[in-house]
Every structure is written in structure tokens, then in C-alpha cells.
Amino acid sequence: MDELPAERLVRQITERHGRELDAHRSEINEQLADFRAHGRLPSAARRLPNISARSFEAEDIELDLAIGVREVAQFGSINPDNPTLVASVAIGAARTPADGSRRVRVYLSAGEEEAWARAALGPLWADYAYRVFAVRNLVDVYPRFFLVLVDDLGRPTLAPDDFDWVRAGVGGTTAYPQKLAPMNDAALRSRLDRDGDVLPAADVTCGLSSVSRSTWGLQVLSTLADELALATQRSHRTYVEEGCQLDGEALTVRYRWHNRRIDANQHFGIRVPLESFRADLVQRFGSDHPTRAGRLIERVMNEQGGWEDGEIIDGTSWTELPPQT
Template identity: 25%
Template sequence: MEMAFERTVRTIGLSHGRAIRFLAESINESVRVAKSSGIDAANAVARRSDGTKFDSIDSSDVEVSISFRISDPSDLGTFRSTNNFQIELGIRGNSLVDSSRSGLPSVAEILLHEQIGWAISSLGHFADYAYKVTSAVDTFELRTALFVVLLDGEGNPQLAPEDFRWDRLITRGRSARPLKLPPARENQSLRERIISRGDTVPVDGSVGVGANTDDQIWVQQVFTRVITSATRSPDAQDFHIKFTRVSIIEEVQIEFVYSMYDRGARERRNHGLRVNGPSLRKKLVEDSGNGRPEFAAEIVLRSLSPMTNSYYRAPVVDGISWVSMP
């Protein structure tokens, strides 16, 4: 028996065939670019089709707006491969009869089967591995529906690791959970796998857990990720970081000396941060069970912020406000 979302997919193909195929090809192209040139280049492609509009299948007074982007999920879960990325697809209903206080269209309801129909139509063959991210907020507030597909470094879709942090993908997502979209009927192997073993992948033996990684290698991975992230696209931030000294001491301690600059290129005071790698690693594992270098790098990046309260109590040595962590 044909299910409601399958009828919706068929109707979308008949009503919006050319436009939805263009959107699906844009997603495919972005994935290809992400593989060869990185996420920033992929999102330049994604922006060309940002906010593509369609008439709702079920409601004559609702317009469907679909956007997508490519992002890095490496700090959200423990993967079996490296260089993973993800497709984030947003589907929003815009009312054609009501406006918000700002004059923009009010958010309108799109029924679940239609949301899934648009997601499958947009994602094409990636849809078999797609998840809808939901939370308790969705039961009493209308907002953009989010669908996620995880891919390995070659652009192949994959199931999510069991420790994936869905709550960090949406605002007020403390109760976030995944709803696995049904794979196509033709994909019997994936259907049987989900029925027999569930819709996530165990993390035992996965790349990134870090249990068997030497401290020296772990520290180097954290160091590299911090430098890369802290200096990326400074014009898109309220401030950017200029490092004056970065070093790894005795292979296990990271030391940063840096200045912060706001958009007007005004220099803020100099800061220093010392990170004891093994101690930080142990604390993260004890506190959260997450000792991955990606997660540690995120924690260190937060500590680089000039708004960190501890800097106002930090000792100043030779004009540098020093903080140690953990």
C-alpha cells in the first residue's frame, strides 16, 4: 500500500518536476565540491538555490521554502572514517495570508508527510540515509523542519553514530532526537539493517574515539584544529584572532599567545592560554565521556574568547593575561 509521503513525492514530481530536480542537482553539486574543494566552496554553490520556493501540496495558502548547507559534523559524534561532512536541509512553511510583526510571512504548518515528501524529493538518493531532527519544542511551536544526511569523505551517505549530538543542531534542542526517514522500497538491504540493528552505528572501534591515540598525537590534532578554526573567515566574525606565538611544549602542553581584533581592526589586550593536553583529555572523558580531539578543540576555542570571565582575574605577565586549563 502506498503511504502518504510516497504519494506526496509522486505529486511533487508531477507538479514541480523541473524545479525540484534543479534543487536536487544543486545538492549533488555541493557534495561534489565539498569532496574536492572543501565546505566553504560547497556552500558558495548552495547559496545559489537558497530559499527555493514551491507551492504547498496540501495547502493553497502555504508556500514551501527549502534551503540547504554543507557543514562539518566531526565534533558531533564518533565516526568510523575521517573528513566527514553533512547536508542540512531546512524546510519552512510560509503563510500567504498572515504576516509577522516584522512584515515577513508568518511560519505556517507543513504536515509531516509533506515535509518528508519534500525532503526525499530534494535529497534524491541521499534521502535513504536522512534523519529529521525533532524536539519537544516542535509539539507547540511552528518552526523550520531540519533534515540531516551524514556523509563520509567520499560523499557516500552513512547512518549516524549512536553518540551523535542531535541537540547541537537546533536551538532549544535539549530534548532533540532523530526520526529516521524510511529508505526507498528498493533499498531492501538498508531497510533490513535498520529493522534488525537499528538506525544508528555503534561507536566501538570508530575513528576519533581517541582511546588508543598517544597523548602527543592527540595534542597535535587539537593544536591543528584550534589554529585552523580560530583563523578561518575572520571577516564573518565580530572579532578575529592574531596569534603572536603558538607552540607545543614537551609534546603535551599547548601554549597560545594572541591578540583579539574587532571589525574596526582595534586591538584588544594580549592573552595567553596554556593547555595541559593529558589533563584536559582526562577531564573531558571523566565529565562527558568524550575525549575526541575535535571536542577538545571546541572547548579550547571557547577559552580563547575575550569574554571569558577568567581573563579578568588572570595574572598579567609582560603585558599578557595568562590562563591555564583545565
């Protein structure tokens, strides 16, 4: 089976920086052992030195990668009988101009950020990890964060659905998670498809959320955009957006898939009436979590059948979600 671009990049990072990353993971495991022995992390927890490296995609970009661990019992519905901590990977990057002037902070591509996080966490933890988006990243260039919850034996777990991502270390005022797609654990992939990306917390109300339809639509669109940005890294096709509209009533996306193997372009469109889609999510999953909604839309777009299976309008094959009966 051909190696996907995302897998290839993780392998390349591991081959070049594996010794440094292994040393950081060993240090984190020692801190987990301290926590297991004493019920808390050392008051002066050892701060791991950042890993500095050059981007694999742009030679003029250098990145700093910071790995750490902290206690999170106060950040959500954590089972007191199962001590839980959070391991974090923070990625910052800067470009050095050709004229030698002051470095400019920039972001790596979403695909390379994810690859570095996966390589840093290792395959077991990476399958349970979340990319965490902070609103402050929209207005300025701050480090990107990836978090995974682990117990004191280093066993990873999904986050509770009331987890406070901001207080857990991301910063800013608002943040939301996006689950990384498991690359290794097929059972976890099935579980996520069936039950969603987070664990239900006892004090979280199920059903339709209180946010307005327009706000919910923006949250869904943000998740969808992030998922599609990574789609090329996860397959042999390239996603190309041709138009996107969110009018408060529905989300409409026109796009095409370019298959890099057969050099073919297929034009598609998807329309998602927000009200009926939210109701469908509540009926199927018990809540209208926007992260799940965005991932479901991306999956439908990615797995859409033959071009001729949709309603053909002006050369574009259209579908609607939820499907009309």
C-alpha cells in the first residue's frame, strides 16, 4: 500500500529528529512516574528545552517545538480515581528574510504542524491527540497547540466534553478542539465514528446547543476548512475550493477533487441546511457539536460517489446533507 503524504512526513521527521524526540518523551514519562509516586508533579517541574529545526516544506522557515506535561484535574470532568494529566506540543515558526532583516513569525502548513505533533507524541498518544484552535490565532501569530490527555501510566484517553482548553494551556479567551484522525488504531477510529470525539460529562446538557444558528454555522465552517486543508495530506487527491457561502440558512460549498494518480478533475457541490442538519445530529448523536458536524461534512465530501450520482447542475454534481427522503 502506498505511503500517504502525512505518513511520509511523520517518518521523515522521526528519521531526522527521532533521538531528540525520544529524549523528550522519556523525560515526560519520568515526570509521570513522579506523579504516580507522589500524587502530583514536582513543584519545580523540569522544563524541557525546545527543539529547533528547519521546516521540511520551506527552507527559510525555522520552527521551535516545546513539549510539556501538566495536571488538569480542575479543567473538566476528570475521574478522580483515574489521575489524568495533559501532554502538550506547542509549535512556533519564523521566516528569515533573504535580506537578513528581523525574523517574521509565521505558521507552518496545517499538514506539517500535524506531522511534527504526531512525531513528537509518538503513534499511541498521537491517535488520541487534539489540535486546539485558539481565537487569538486568528488575529496574530501565536504557537499552535496539540494536546493529549494521559493517565499516570501514560495511557491516553479522550477528553471530556466540558474540558477547558484555554485553561489547559492554549491561552487566549476562546478555544476549541479538533480531533486528529487516528493513523494506527482502527478500533479508535470506529469508536470516534460511532460516539464522537469527546467523552460525555455528567454535568453537560445534551441536545441542541444554545448558540445561534449563524454562530454554530461559523463554528462548523471553521472545522470544515481545517479538515479540508488536511485532506490532501491524508489521500492521493487534492481538494480545490471553487466557492463557499454561509448565509445563515445553509452552508454551500462548490469544489473539485484533483486525483494526482489519474490527472482527473471532478466538480462537486454540497448544500447543508443548518436547521435540519443540527436536528439530524441531535437525533443521531445526542448533541450538535460543531466539530463533529464539520468532520461529517468533510467525510461526505471526501467519500462522495461517482460524479453522475448527484444532481447535475451546470456541470457540477450536487448533494445535500442530511439526505432528502
